[in-house]
Amino acid sequence: MKRTPIFEAARLVFQRDLTLAWRRWDEVTQPLIFYVVVTTMFPLATTPDLAQLRVISGGVVWVAALLSSLLALEALFRSDVEDGTTEQWVLSGQPLGWLLLSKVAAHWMLTGLPLVVMSPIVGTALGLPFNAWGTLVISLLLGTGTLSILGGIGAALTVGVRRGSVLLSLLVLPLAMPLLIFGARSVGMVMDGESPAGPLQLLAAIFFMALSLGPLAMSAAIRISVEN
């Protein structure tokens, strides 16, 4: 029997997830709405004064993006584990890490990417100046990508746990603090007139590290969760 080449298998997983999401697209928009709602909470909780909000705008956009992404990540593997698809992947003989990575990539496209696209708009509502848009978008692209991988590891570990969403956040958020620091501060730096190159490069380094090591951890975690 001819074995499917790995890129083909990964592409199939990717397409399947996109198709499934297309059929339930309200699940895709919910994190986005949550994102806007959370960012709205901050001016309501503090002040309508844009000059004051500007100081924390980068941070608020980043925190809201992290929380919204996490919310969506909880269900990443749940349905696949329930209906046995994940077991098939484990048994298929394909490199499990690639399949999982492609699933995470599809998930990111559906949740992380829309958040990044929305971020300049949401940021501007908090007083973020136009010159910070580029940094915001780049930092969030790298950050949400890394978070999807970290969240994928966490989701794989907690897939069988009842009410696992809080546990997932508890596990992933401390690991995501460096992302928050470098990402939000890079936006702050560009608003202060400094170059954000340093933290952005660090974000990129962390992202590539997650990209290379993450699938390993994810496949180990999935195997643990799926084995009986």
Added chain:
Amino acid sequence: MDLQKFFEMGGYAGYVWSAYGLTALVLIWNWWAARRSEAEAQTSAQRRSELSREPRS
């Protein structure tokens, strides 16, 4: 150093003593919790081996 100065800790008595006091508490807790964890495991292991020795009816 006389006893009075020792207790006062140059005016920082509250801070120094509470810090050392907390340290003592944490160390004592570790001692107590470790022993309790071991003792609990011993009693339940004993119970388990007793049950397995009981003849099945």
Added chain:
Amino acid sequence: MWLWFHKLASPPHAYRLLGKMAPWFGWPALILILTATWWGLFKVPPDYQQGDAFRILYVHAPSAWMSMFTYVVMAVAAAVGLIWRIKLAHAASAACAPIGASFTFLALATGSIWGKPMWGTWWVWDARLTSELLLLFLYLGYMALRASFDEAQRADRASAVLAIVGVINVPIIHYSVQWWTTLHQPASVTKMGKPSIAAVMLVPLFLMIAGFQLYFGWAISRRLRGEILRRERNAGWLKEAS
């Protein structure tokens, strides 16, 4: 050599060995800690800058050290358990967690108490304290994950993955927090950890660290014995135990 290693990993043997080792850790630990306390509180003269408040260093720094040391031990044990499938290693990892979390809590509490006379506030977002706080979150997450599984084997292996991911992250977290604090130079740049102090004032510090390390050895031995008993279903050797 491998035979000894294999023997060590066998639960009944390890159980007996740990039982014999524990007092050899415990008593020296007690002596060292008491000596360090007396030395640090009594013998060392007050610091010319911080007065007597600097004596908190002698409990804060060793706690912070132990919090990080224990996490690394926990992660290494977890990795050994995961890679070579040695149950004893997983048990050791589980035993480390509450010990490490308590040291982290102590480091935070003593650091906070020290901060009040030094900087005037009970909490300050400096690199050391913030890193310790994040480390506490990592410990709590590890323990929460362990607790969420009914099956010991799954709990072991899942938390092992988490511990390994965490330990890789710890240097990143440290560096990022460090970088974050340098962005805004505080008015008084007081280095909390190690002010430049004379060698004689470092003696109680090293004594305390040594004492804490031995204490860790004692606590791990006792907890690990408990973990071994909990995990052993074979009643055979249990009858002779205790």
